[in-house]
Amino acid sequence: MGTKQIEVSSKPIEIDIIQPAMPRNIDLKDPKWHVVSSAKIVNPCVKDSEGKRPKMDHPEGLLNDKGKVIRVCALGKENDWPDGYTYLDKFLDEVKKKNSGDVVFFAITTEDYELMAYNMQELRRYIREVQEVIVYYRNVTINDKEAVGAEVIKK
């Protein structure tokens, strides 16, 4: 019988979450894309000492469709490509040169290139969104104040 004295005890509840070390940043190497088609490559004239590409009338006086004299490079062409040399020809020549005369390369169509670009963007989006989630958890789990809870005990 009678009133009992109560005792209130409070103890701080510390939630210690050890923050893990963040992963090393990504180090990527850039691949080189080769875009080739059957379009002809423009072979520019050789530059003179002033940096200009001088032209002159055709030495044999050849005329174009409009009856005018065809203009040709005064100092010749920059590259010794044959007439009608295309981007595809150039690419194949380069590949042959690299592989001792063999033709070997990995090809990708425009549609598949677009898919690769989409996949790359999708991966980047995922990395960034997961990264934001990590930042969120880190922000909310770093405690600057300790939580306090009270407990009432009847004697």
Added chain:
Amino acid sequence: MQQFFIAIIVILGIASWWLYSENQVLTMNNMQLENSIKQQEEAIAVMKESYEKQGKALNQLTSRNAQIEAEMNGYLDIFRRHNLNKLAIAKPGMIETRANEQTAAVFESIENDSKELDSLDDPSADINPNN
């Protein structure tokens, strides 16, 4: 008669003493409960602050995600607006340069994104929540 009054006085005295001691205990209890309520209020305030912090961080996360999605759609929109196949047939040299530049740019942005996360450990970094 006198003995009767003495008995009543004694009974009243005992009752008064009992009530006084009960009152003391109740006063102590009241003080302790008040103190406890104060501590509970403090705890609730800390919890409220924590929820507010979480809510704010969650809103920030949602808006950042929307921004990331929009940025991705912006990049992919380039393919929707242009016929890459047609352009590559006509001007392969130009498309080659752009494809290589954009690939390098995307890779660089991925590297920079990961640097941002790596810098969370760095106490001097701007993104560090402890700063």
